[in-house]
Amino acid sequence: MAKKTIEGLYLLADTSVLQGEALLEAVAAALAAGASVVQYRDKSHDPHKRRGEAMALRALCAVHGAAFLVNDDARLALEVDADGVHIGRDDGGLAAARALLGADKIIGVSCYNQPQRAHRAQSEGADYVAFGAFFPSGIKPDAVRANIALLRDASLIVPLVAIGGINAENAAPLIANGASALAVISAVLKAEDPGAAAREIVQLFEKRKP
Numbered sequence: 001m002a003k004k005t006i007e008g009l010y011l012l013a014d015t016s017v018l019q020g021e022a023l024l025e026a027v028a029a030a031l032a033a034g035a036s037v038v039q040y041r042d043k044s045h046d047p048h049k050r051r052g053e054a055m056a057l058r059a060l061c062a063v064h065g066a067a068f069l070v071n072d073d074a075r076l077a078l079e080v081d082a083d084g085v086h087i088g089r090d091d092g093g094l095a096a097a098r099a100l101l102g103a104d105k106i107i108g109v110s111c112y113n114q115p116q117r118a119h120r121a122q123s124e125g126a127d128y129v130a131f132g133a134f135f136p137s138g139i140k141p142d143a144v145r146a147n148i149a150l151l152r153d154a155s156l157i158v159p160l161v162a163i164g165g166i167n168a169e170n171a172a173p174l175i176a177n178g179a180s181a182l183a184v185i186s187a188v189l190k191a192e193d194p195g196a197a198a199r200e201i202v203q204l205f206e207k208r209k210p
Contacts, residue, residue: 003106004067004083006128006159009188009201010037010181012071013057014139015044017189024056029195030188031064034202037181039086041071054080067106074100084108084127094124108161113146115154122158129156130183133164134174139185140164151178168200175204 011030018026027038038061040054054070058080061068069084070077074097077085084106085097097107108128111118118129131150133143143164151160151174159180166174167187174182182201191197 003104003127004037004065006037006067006106006108006161007180008036008182008205009034009198010039010161010183011035011188011198012039012041012183012185014185014189015042015053016139017185023053023189024060026189026194027057028060029193030198031060031066033195033198035064035066035188035198037067037069039069039071039183040082050076051080054082058082069106069108077101077105086110086130094121094126098125112144113150115150118154118156122156126158128159128161128180130161130163132162132183134162135165135170137165137186148173148177154178166201168197168204171201171204175208 013023013027015023038057040057042050042053054076058068067083069086070082071086074085078101086108087097088110094107094109106127108130109121109126111121111129111131121129131146134146134148137143154160160178161181161183162174162179163183166182166184171182184201188194188197
């Protein structure tokens with residue numbers, strides 16, 4: 001089976017923002033509104049909780065045909081048969097994740113504001129790379145900042161994911177400069193109506209289609 005494409009609204013289901021049923025309801029609303037990727041991000045050390053949440057989110061994504069990824073934990077991704085994993089600077093490396101998950105799974109790599117890291121990840125077989133933070137982020141206030149020109153000048157073949165303080169008001173320039181997907185947390189999970197908030201961002205991608 002072909003890998004799912006990383007494009008459009010990429011929702012991070014971050015348990016530091018919402019928990020339990022509230023998280024599942026917000027994710028379900030975003031998927032119904034057109035989100036195409038969901039990444040499960042949980043920094044707890046409770047394997048039972050993590051597995052249960054990951055399985056529930058994977059099931060929601062399956063209903064909508066969306067890609068489901070796990071943050072940082074390739075073993076959990078394997079255990080719940082996720083579509084793949086997203087790894088950062090300290091998460092064990094791309095080669096180790098690929099050896100564990102195999103060629104058919106998606107592996108994304110955080111590249112911050114470092115084009116050289118992105119080119120290396122692409123050459124090592126990453127399926128997409130993520131740059132950011134492009135705007136101030138309440139989730140990661142100390143995150144390094146990236147310039148929008150980085151997307152335009154990256155000269156990469158793999159999809160580019162933009163992250164960091166993104167919402168419907170500031171997203172358009174990121175898409176115009178080459179972002180294949182926009183990774184969003186607060187703009188959707190903290191919205192009074194997560195589905196409507198997600199739809200606003202999805203529509204930005206629809207406007208660029210011929």
